[in-house]
Amino acid sequence: MSAQINIHNLKKSYGSFQVLHGIDLEIAQGEVVCVIGPSGSGKSTLIRCINRLESFDAESEIAVDGITVMPGRALAAVRAEVGMVFQSFNLFPHMTVLRNVMLAPMRVRRSNAKDAEARARVLLERVGISEQADKYPENLSGGQQQRVAIARALAMEPKVLLFDEPTSALDPEMVGEVLDVMKKLAGTGVTMVIVTHEMGFARQVADRVIFMDGGNVIEAGPPAEIFDNPKEERTRSFLHAVLDH
Amino acid sequence: MDLFSTFFNIPVLINSLPQLLSGLFVTVQIGITSIICGLIGGLFLAISRLYAPAFIQVLVRGYIDIFRSIPLLVLLIVVYYALPFVGVRLSPFFSAVTALTLVSAAYTAEIFRAGIEAIPHGQFEASAALGLSNRHTMVDVILPQAIRIVIPPLTNNCINVMKDTALASVVAMPDLLKQATQAQALSANPTPLIGAALIYLILLWPMVYVVARLEKRYSRGR
Ligand SMILES: Nc1ncnc2c1ncn2[C@@H]1O[C@H](COP(=O)(O)OP(=O)(O)OP(=O)(O)O)[C@@H](O)[C@H]1O
Numbered sequence: 001m002s003a004q005i006n007i008h009n010l011k012k013s014y015g016s017f018q019v020l021h022g023i024d025l026e027i028a029q030g031e032v033v034c035v036i037g038p039s040g041s042g043k044s045t046l047i048r049c050i051n052r053l054e055s056f057d058a059e060s061e062i063a064v065d066g067i068t069v070m071p072g073r074a075l076a077a078v079r080a081e082v083g084m085v086f087q088s089f090n091l092f093p094h095m096t097v098l099r100n101v102m103l104a105p106m107r108v109r110r111s112n113a114k115d116a117e118a119r120a121r122v123l124l125e126r127v128g129i130s131e132q133a134d135k136y137p138e139n140l141s142g143g144q145q146q147r148v149a150i151a152r153a154l155a156m157e158p159k160v161l162l163f164d165e166p167t168s169a170l171d172p173e174m175v176g177e178v179l180d181v182m183k184k185l186a187g188t189g190v191t192m193v194i195v196t197h198e199m200g201f202a203r204q205v206a207d208r209v210i211f212m213d214g215g216n217v218i219e220a221g222p223p224a225e226i227f228d229n230p231k232e233e234r235t236r237s238f239l240h241a242v243l244d245h
Numbered sequence: 246m247d248l249f250s251t252f253f254n255i256p257v258l259i260n261s262l263p264q265l266l267s268g269l270f271v272t273v274q275i276g277i278t279s280i281i282c283g284l285i286g287g288l289f290l291a292i293s294r295l296y297a298p299a300f301i302q303v304l305v306r307g308y309i310d311i312f313r314s315i316p317l318l319v320l321l322i323v324v325y326y327a328l329p330f331v332g333v334r335l336s337p338f339f340s341a342v343t344a345l346t347l348v349s350a351a352y353t354a355e356i357f358r359a360g361i362e363a364i365p366h367g368q369f370e371a372s373a374a375l376g377l378s379n380r381h382t383m384v385d386v387i388l389p390q391a392i393r394i395v396i397p398p399l400t401n402n403c404i405n406v407m408k409d410t411a412l413a414s415v416v417a418m419p420d421l422l423k424q425a426t427q428a429q430a431l432s433a434n435p436t437p438l439i440g441a442a443l444i445y446l447i448l449l450w451p452m453v454y455v456v457a458r459l460e461k462r463y464s465r466g467r
């Protein structure tokens with residue numbers, strides 16, 4: 001069976017500055033992949049190319065679930081299948097938590113309000129914030145907001161979930177509650193690509209860890225291999241630097 | 246003749262009141278029609294200016310700059326007195342509404358554009374990532390947030406349109422000002438003009454007050 005996400009020769013530049021240098025990556029259905037690497041190495045750019053929040057070179061190719069990611073009608077189909085959770089939550093501040101979760105299914109999947117609401121309540125329950133359904137995002141803690149953002153992404157029943165440093169904007173005491181939700185998601189069949197600085201989480205949850213540096217994938221493998229026995233010098237020095245703190 | 250019976254001649258005022266009120270009705274009609282058309286046109290222009298193909302964006306920018314530069318009175322006279330030479334003959338009412346709308350749309354477009362641009366980029370990204378179409382992104386996510394930002398300047402623009410309706414009197418539109426000058430001529434007394442001025446005040450003062458309140462409220466943050 002072909003991979004769920006197929007990335008072939010992914011190149012991306014901002015002006016004359018090349019950020020991604022021809023990345024090849026295959027991610028299987030249900031796989032949980034954590035992307036680690038120093039700041040500026042292109043981790044965010046890589047996952048933002050998967051749902052084409054960033055454009056990329058014409059010679060590069062990305063396919064999700066067999067659908068080629070390119071502008072136009074196909075892109076809508078890809079984005080409906082690929083959920084994304086941002087570092088800064090990006091909830092819709094003028095809508096209640098419930099409406100935030102209901103919106104996309106109603107507009108994109110054309111669910112009726114009743115079904116969308118029922119499903120939203122189930123999802124809010126699942127991320128542990130059913131009591132907050134009628135509040136506005138600004139009245140929630142950061143951890144709660146991020147869990148709403150996860151529920152909002154799940155409402156589209158995505159096959160793939162992308163996370164860009166989902167806990168980096170959170171106070172330390174709230175990191176755990178978000179990671180717990182993500183742990184529960186891993187192994188439910190949804191493919192997860194997670195950019196993170198939480199090495200403990202990556203080790204525990206990832207099927208595969210990808211280390212990036214300078215716009216290249218330097219090394220990829222099971223967490224035990226990457227964390228305990230990295231082959232590349234750059235991986236070793238990066239891990240040494242982050243794990244020492 | 247003392248000052249009071251010259252400027253606040255009650256019998257003259259009562260006499261001219263029906264005429265003034267019919268003028269007020271015309272003024273409000275012109276004003277509201279122009280405001281509504283200007284809002285719709287302005288929103289359309291703002292979205293074109295931001296998202297249309299480059300060449301349309303240039304046209305829209307040209308439109309906005311031209312109609313913010315041209316004096317309204319000049320535009321009105323061109324519409325009413327010059328267009329008939331090329332076969333376009335508009336009634337005084339439509340001349341006034343056309344001129345006011347063209348200008349109001351240009352100002353409104355800039356207000357909407359600023360409002361849309363003030364929405365954080367993350368809102369657009371979150372919408373795109375969910376698969377929302379451009380139309381739904383605008384209607385459900387961006388515009389409801391932008392509206393809060395643009396309400397004070399939009400209300401301000403409405404006040405300006407209402408005031409500028411008085412220019413319609415130069416194209417023989419029987420609006421409030423025109424009726425007042427006619428009543429003044431008829432009664433050989435300026436009281437109807439004072440009456441008209443008071444009616445303008447009564448009409449616009451509450452709107453000015455509302456803008457001040459809104460600005461205070463929105464500048465404090467939501
Ligand atoms: N809009 C942009 N314009 C120009 N350069 C950009 C832009 N966005 C990112 N870059 C550059 O691209 C490179 C990769 O950025 P990216 O955000 O993908 O890194 P990252 O690995 O996610 O880093 P971090 O851990 O800090 O989030 C960086 O050098 C960054 O400065």
Ligand SMILES: [Mg+2]
Nearest residue numbers: 043044045165
């Ligand atoms: Mg990043």
